[in-house]
Amino acid sequence: MFGAKRQYQLLYFVFFASSNGFAVFRNAYFEELGLTGGQMGLLGAVLVVGGMIAQPLWGGLADRFAASKPILLLAAGVASVVVLAFPLAGRVPDPFLLLVLATALLSVVRSPITPIANAMILSKGLDYGQVRAFGSIAFGLGSLVIGWLLSRFATEIVFYVYAVGMVVLVGIVRGLPDTDTDLTPDLRREAVDLLTNRRFLLLLAVAMLLGGVSSAGSAYFSVYVRAIGAGDGLTGTAWMIKTVGEAVIFLSMAKIGLTNRTQLTLGATLYVGTYLVYAAVATEAAILAVQVVLGVGLALYYLAIVNFAHRFAPEGLTSTGQAVLSALGLGTGRALGQLGAGTVMDMVGVQSMYYILSAGAAAALLLSLAFHGPTLRRFDVLANAGQ
Helix, strand or coil: CCCHHHHHHHHHHHHHHHHHHHHHHHHHHHHHCCCCHHHHHHHHHHHHHHHHHHHHHHHHHHHHHCCHHHHHHHHHHHHHHHCCHHHHHHHCCCHHHHHHHHHHHHHHHHCCHHHHHHHHHHHCCCCHHHHHHHHHHHHHHHHHHHHHHHCCCCCCHHHHHHHHHHHHHHHHHHCCCCCCCCCCCCHHHHHHHHHCCHHHHHHHHHHHHHHHHHHHHHHCHHHHHHHCCCCHHHHHHHHHHHHHHHHHHHHHHHHHCCCHHHHHHHHHHHHHHHHHHHHHCCCHHHHHHCHHHHHHHHHHHHHHHHHHHHHHCCHHHHHHHHHHHHHHHHHHHHHHHHHHHHHHHHHHCHHHHHHHHHHHHHHHHHHHHHHHCHHHHHHHHHHHHCC
């Protein structure tokens, strides 16, 4: 039997491998159905907003009743069914309405998987990077597999892959150890403390900006690749190279030893540079060349925000802290990024859209510098000393 660390690594591997096609090629599929950039942006926003509403509720239930495992089982099981509505959209007179309904439902049921899994990993004292690296590796390998499948099947194949992956995920979650019940008597007070913690609020602001930029850049990447005249194979190859950078950082950061504040600022900087290359150069060679840089930036960014959220959350609200980060920070940014990027794409084109995304990453970079202030720096030193 696998140990806890191996079980979580397998969970992340299957989740990211099966989610790859949905994340990368759903807008390409929507484009095939004749949707506009604005409609694609609206669907992207709906995908995030449902999660924003549901994630704090899922996280609160997980913390209050030690229900992390049952919630993951429910989320994966229902998501495996709901995602099958997407390929049906090409067979109905008004695909957009069906896509809105399916997207809204999927956003709610799948939303607790990542934040609750993150909280379970950190609460057990496991190294988040050592586990999350398997998600990056799976995402990269999945990109190559999805690229191969798309050269032989219709784009809707990505939704069937997602459904199968969620079924497999149910089996993995069933093998995870149960969590201990913690009926925290001061749950309301601790929630207020979390939402009034200025360090946590600053984290939410940075996560919102960079989360929106990252989500929009990823969601429209397959459309961008097609727009510059390249094939879907380039999309798969680019994602594979990107995940190499991610995996290296996730696996080695414990030895490198950068503080979370440095990770956050450096990650934002790398996003700025990569998206400028997308907008200004736009050649296949240049796109592939910056993928490792983008992967490193994403890994640094996620390591920083997930670990910061775990530090700032009260002991009884670890799942809630991750859920609020995903909902109010990442979720808000993703919703605004998806909606805004679709509108910008309609106005200036998908290539020039990346100039705007680069500016958004620059704003996140500037805001992250507040974590280098003397008060927050003292906190970071004390937190590191306590580990």
